[in-house]
Amino acid sequence: MSAGSRLLRSELRLVLGRRRNQVGLLALAAVPVVLAIAVKVSVSEPGPEAPDFISSITENGLFVPLAALGLELPFILPLAVGIIAGDSIAGEANIGTLRYLLTVPVARARLLAVKYAATVLFTVVAVVVVAGVGAAIGIALFGSGRLTLLSGTQIGTGPAVLRVLLAMAYVVVCLSSLAAIGLFFSTLTEQPIGAGIAVIAVNVLSLILDQLPQLDWLGPYLPNHYWASYIEIFRDPINGEPLRSGVLVALAYALVAWLAAWARFAGKDVTS
Amino acid sequence: MSLLTDHPSVRWAAPVAAACLIGGGVVASRMTASADTELPTRTAAQLLNDVQSASVPGVSGTVVASADLGLPALPGPAGRGSSELSSLISGTHTMRVWAAGSDRTRLALLGSNGESDVVRNGNDVWLWSSQQKKATHLRLPAGSAAAHHESVPATPQETSRRILDTLQPSTTVSVDGTTSVAGRAAYELVLEPKQSGSLVKDVRVAIDGKTHVPLRVQVHSTRISKPAIEVGFTSVDFGRPDAGQFTFNPPPGTDVTTKTVAPQKNSAGMMNDVAGLLKATKPNVIGSGWTSVLTARVPEQMPGQKSGENGPSVDQLVGMLPRVQGAWGSGHQLQGTLFTALVTDDGRLLVGAVPPQTLYAAAAR
Numbered sequence: 001m002s003a004g005s006r007l008l009r010s011e012l013r014l015v016l017g018r019r020r021n022q023v024g025l026l027a028l029a030a031v032p033v034v035l036a037i038a039v040k041v042s043v044s045e046p047g048p049e050a051p052d053f054i055s056s057i058t059e060n061g062l063f064v065p066l067a068a069l070g071l072e073l074p075f076i077l078p079l080a081v082g083i084i085a086g087d088s089i090a091g092e093a094n095i096g097t098l099r100y101l102l103t104v105p106v107a108r109a110r111l112l113a114v115k116y117a118a119t120v121l122f123t124v125v126a127v128v129v130v131a132g133v134g135a136a137i138g139i140a141l142f143g144s145g146r147l148t149l150l151s152g153t154q155i156g157t158g159p160a161v162l163r164v165l166l167a168m169a170y171v172v173v174c175l176s177s178l179a180a181i182g183l184f185f186s187t188l189t190e191q192p193i194g195a196g197i198a199v200i201a202v203n204v205l206s207l208i209l210d211q212l213p214q215l216d217w218l219g220p221y222l223p224n225h226y227w228a229s230y231i232e233i234f235r236d237p238i239n240g241e242p243l244r245s246g247v248l249v250a251l252a253y254a255l256v257a258w259l260a261a262w263a264r265f266a267g268k269d270v271t272s
Numbered sequence: 273m274s275l276l277t278d279h280p281s282v283r284w285a286a287p288v289a290a291a292c293l294i295g296g297g298v299v300a301s302r303m304t305a306s307a308d309t310e311l312p313t314r315t316a317a318q319l320l321n322d323v324q325s326a327s328v329p330g331v332s333g334t335v336v337a338s339a340d341l342g343l344p345a346l347p348g349p350a351g352r353g354s355s356e357l358s359s360l361i362s363g364t365h366t367m368r369v370w371a372a373g374s375d376r377t378r379l380a381l382l383g384s385n386g387e388s389d390v391v392r393n394g395n396d397v398w399l400w401s402s403q404q405k406k407a408t409h410l411r412l413p414a415g416s417a418a419a420h421h422e423s424v425p426a427t428p429q430e431t432s433r434r435i436l437d438t439l440q441p442s443t444t445v446s447v448d449g450t451t452s453v454a455g456r457a458a459y460e461l462v463l464e465p466k467q468s469g470s471l472v473k474d475v476r477v478a479i480d481g482k483t484h485v486p487l488r489v490q491v492h493s494t495r496i497s498k499p500a501i502e503v504g505f506t507s508v509d510f511g512r513p514d515a516g517q518f519t520f521n522p523p524p525g526t527d528v529t530t531k532t533v534a535p536q537k538n539s540a541g542m543m544n545d546v547a548g549l550l551k552a553t554k555p556n557v558i559g560s561g562w563t564s565v566l567t568a569r570v571p572e573q574m575p576g577q578k579s580g581e582n583g584p585s586v587d588q589l590v591g592m593l594p595r596v597q598g599a600w601g602s603g604h605q606l607q608g609t610l611f612t613a614l615v616t617d618d619g620r621l622l623v624g625a626v627p628p629q630t631l632y633a634a635a636a637r
């Protein structure tokens with residue numbers, strides 16, 4: 001395992017050390033900052049039509065991370081995860097380093113596991129950056145204190161932070177299924193940007209299909225149908241059903257996509 | 273290992289097998305859910321009695337309500353994802369319900385960005401809207417245990433009880449085997465109009481095999497294949513819910529309206545309103561049972577309506593409906609899946625669960 005863990009550490013250094021990825025994380029972090037400042041300086045408060053948690057921001061700064069996650073979850077976070085996952089194998093193949101990587105004494109399945117783990121950890125970092133920056137600026141501008149749930153019940157700061165952490169964990173699990181799909185696409189091509197675009201295409205297609213009322217029956221089987229269900233954590237009591245379904249759907253997509261990536265990558269003749 | 277080295281494509285069996293197992297699992301769980309419905313035979317009369325005498329310590333669960341009434345899209349909150357109570361008339365909505373006896377109930381309408389709650393604890397009723405950040409506190413007079421119960425939006429129990437009470441005389445009531453609702457075996461009670469010529473094909477009530485609590489109500493139209501109205505549990509538990517579910521304390525900063533409901537005065541006022549309305553509209557029922565048609569005069573002034581305040585006025589809405597004419601005259605028609613309405617140019621309103629032709633015949637009289 002030591003070879004594997006050293007490999008994982010070097011992968012993480014690679015993913016998090018790349019200047020372009022750091023710039024991407026900065027862009028992700030800008031959303032909660034812009035959102036919080038915009039709400040703070042605007043004269044009128046957001047009305048009841050404001051999406052998700054935005055109308056509650058002025059009451060408690062802890063709603064800023066939730067609103068920011070809600071804004072970034074449909075497109076921006078999948079974009080970030082898709083590009084990193086698409087880069088994982090195809091990026092190495094593209095610049096000709098894949099064959100050297102394969103000389104590391106670990107099996108290809110483990111190499112694939114390390115690549116996937118690095119992508120998932122990047123997802124964790126991205127979600128923590130968005131939520132962390134959001135919580136920091138939210139509490140600085142609007143303060144914290146007791147948090148009002150959607151059901152009208154109030155909870156203390158401690159339980160509120162726990163619920164935000166739970167929501168972050170749920171979002172990470174959801175995005176991890178997309179990371180596995182990206183890993184599979186990444187084994188198919190030597191063009192990292194192609195694999196990244198394919199992930200985004202899957203995400204957007206799934207979003208569109210989910211909007212069509214005629215395809216209601218299909219919704220629960222789409223990869224991102226349950227993503228927005230992190231809102232269910234903020235009801236009293238927590239509405240566990242959609243969350244459970246969301247985790248199961250994410251695990252199913254992750255498993256199938258990961259096995260497909262393995263089937264492709266373990267038997268692939270690497271020439272670049 | 274040598275098999276995999278010699279035939280790399282064999283590896284594809286793994287993702288394919290995983291996909292098949294997961295897909296098969298989903299299908300199998302649905303099959304067993306609908307197959308495991310063995311229940312002793314019961315007649316319709318027995319079932320109706322069972323329902324009346326059903327008693328459980330409490331009910332909690334998730335209810336999905338969907339309505340496809342064929343209504344034109346109205347301006348305002350509607351459709352799926354809205355958490356406003358008024359949006360229930362169209363689209364699909366998910367609710368969570370808790371009940372412990374008839375005077376302790378809570379209903380939460382879940383929206384994609386909010387929640388509306390109706391919490392009743394004894395004589396206190398709270399209405400809460402997370403999107404409006406508004407709470408309304410209704411105080412019911414003491415001793416009116418069931419007074420306000422009627423206006424709390426429909427749980428399956430209530431919906432089916434109302435339907436059974438009103439529709440028995442003109443209706444064939446039978447038991448159509450068993451079905452599965454919320455993973456529980458249930459009897460399916462079918463109410464079918466005895467006359468032909470109604471838009472209502474049948475009403476199906478699924479009654480839990482063990483507790484005899486109605487779990488689902490479907491109203492089928494003759495015009496569409498899927499139910500026009502469906503209210504049913506997707507998960508249900510018959511344990512007594514936690515007492516904390518029935519307490520509501522408005523969060524600080526909430527706009528709270530308190531109203532005290534005084535029954536005598538209020539109902540007298542309402543009777544006057546109703547009497548005035550009856551005088552102005554001269555309602556009349558033509559036909560009987562499922563094919564009856566209600567005719568009325570459209571009043572000059574709609575009660576309680578202030579024009580231009582909440583979107584378009586009634587006149588404008590009527591004007592948007594398709595125009596029809598015939599030997600009976602001319603007017604605007606609304607053709608829904610379960611009912612048809614006709615507003616004639618000479619100021620009459622005809623409504624019935626019937627096709628337009630029946631309304632035209634009634635209009636010609």
